[in-house]
Amino acid sequence: MSHSESVGVRQAQKQRTRQALLDAALGLLAEQSLSSMGLREVTRAVGVAPTAFYRHFRNLGELGVALVQESLASLHATVRAVLAEQAGAEERIDHTVAVVERYVREHPAHVRFIARERHGGVRAVRQAIADELDRFATEVAEALKGQPASEGWSDEDVRMLAELYVDRLVMTASAFLDVRDGEGEGSERWRAVARTARRQLLLISVGRQHWRDAGGDY
Numbered sequence: 001m002s003h004s005e006s007v008g009v010r011q012a013q014k015q016r017t018r019q020a021l022l023d024a025a026l027g028l029l030a031e032q033s034l035s036s037m038g039l040r041e042v043t044r045a046v047g048v049a050p051t052a053f054y055r056h057f058r059n060l061g062e063l064g065v066a067l068v069q070e071s072l073a074s075l076h077a078t079v080r081a082v083l084a085e086q087a088g089a090e091e092r093i094d095h096t097v098a099v100v101e102r103y104v105r106e107h108p109a110h111v112r113f114i115a116r117e118r119h120g121g122v123r124a125v126r127q128a129i130a131d132e133l134d135r136f137a138t139e140v141a142e143a144l145k146g147q148p149a150s151e152g153w154s155d156e157d158v159r160m161l162a163e164l165y166v167d168r169l170v171m172t173a174s175a176f177l178d179v180r181d182g183e184g185e186g187s188e189r190w191r192a193v194a195r196t197a198r199r200q201l202l203l204i205s206v207g208r209q210h211w212r213d214a215g216g217d218y
Contacts, residue, residue: 018056020046022070025063026109034064035121064117064125071110072132075103076139079169083143093201097194100169104176105185115174133170137162149208157211164204172197 024045028037039060043050057063082095104111117125141162144150150158175193183189 014055017046017048017052021048021053021056021063022067025060026067026113029067029113029116030109033120034060034117034125061122061124064122065128067110067113068117068125068128068132071107071114072129072136074107075099075169076136078103079136080139080143083140084146089149089205090202093198093205096169096201097172097197100172100197101176101194104173104180108177108180111173111177114170115177118170133166137166140165153211161204161208165201168197168200168204172200 021042025034025037025042028041028045037060039053040050042060042063043053057066078099079096082092082099114129118129120126137159141155141159144158144162144165145153145155150161153161172193175197176190179185179187179189179193
């Protein structure tokens with residue numbers, strides 16, 4: 001094996017161990033908060049020595065920040081794509097709610113982590129979530145600017161609208177998760193969450209249509 005191949009193997013192994021630590025932590029966080037989780041719990045779950053943890057993360061807070069990025073990354077591009085569609089408002093709303101439903105089905109542990117740690121006890125993680133949601137709002141604002149309904153809007157108002165959308169998406173994901181952990185997917189309560197989300201997004205959309213008429217200067 002050449003030197004470059006050997007380096008590549010070591011890097012691949014290091015990445016696998018890092019991901020194993022993230023996955024183990026996410027599993028443990030299903031039943032507890034990050035501030036109550038011990039480093040040894042994580043390394044024990046992976047089967048590595050506690051000292052091995054520090055080759056990947058300085059502390060559990062840094063691991064938590066990595067989980068924030070992992071948890072929200074895949075949602076950004078999907079929602080941006082929906083908002084960029086040329087479909088009507090109601091069709092975009094249906095697609096957006098469907099995206100959130102699918103995300104909760106496929107990544108319940110990530111949704112639970114964000115919902116719990118958004119106001120949790122680890123400051124670095126709280127800040128990372130706030131920063132990711134802020135970046136998400138910026139991306140959504142860029143998508144909204146390109147829509148005819150935003151013509152004549154100030155950047156400040158488009159940003160405010162984007163923050164409303166992002167907040168609703170996060171709250172809707174949390175509501176779906178609560179039902180999933182209780183009655184389960186496909187239950188009447190699950191369908192009720194979807195209906196409520198559509199109505200809330202439609203209300204925002206209707207308000208958007210009349211914002212300029214209202215002056216937009218409250």
